[in-house]
Amino acid sequence: MDGTTPKALYRIPEAMRLLSLSRSVIYELIRSGRLRTVKEGRTRLVPAKAINAYLELLEQESEKGVAA
Incomplete structure (x- = not known):
């Protein structure tokens, strides 16, 4: 891959960076x-x-929060 193709799968640390969330929050979401x-x-x-x-x-x- 040349680095410009988006990945299909992300490891947990990569998902943490993408979503700007901590490890514990990621695992709670899971x-x-x-x-x-x-x-x-x-x-x-x-x-x-x-x-x-x-x-x-x-x-x-x-x-939904705005409409309520």
């Missing part, structure tokens, strides 16, 4: 089902689609 992950062997990975879905969820919740 436990609560708000951030989906997959496992490859012993490695837990966050699909790019799951990160986008979480961001969309935050936007929807924000819009």
Whole structure:
């Protein structure tokens, strides 16, 4: 890869940087089902689609808060 192609899967530390969240918050989101992950062997990975879905969820919740 040349570095310009977006990744399909992110390790937890990469997801932490992308979302600007701490490790404990990331794992709480995973436990609560708000951030989906997959496992490859012993490695837990966050699909790019799951990160986008979480961001969309935050936007929807924000819009609901404004409308209320």
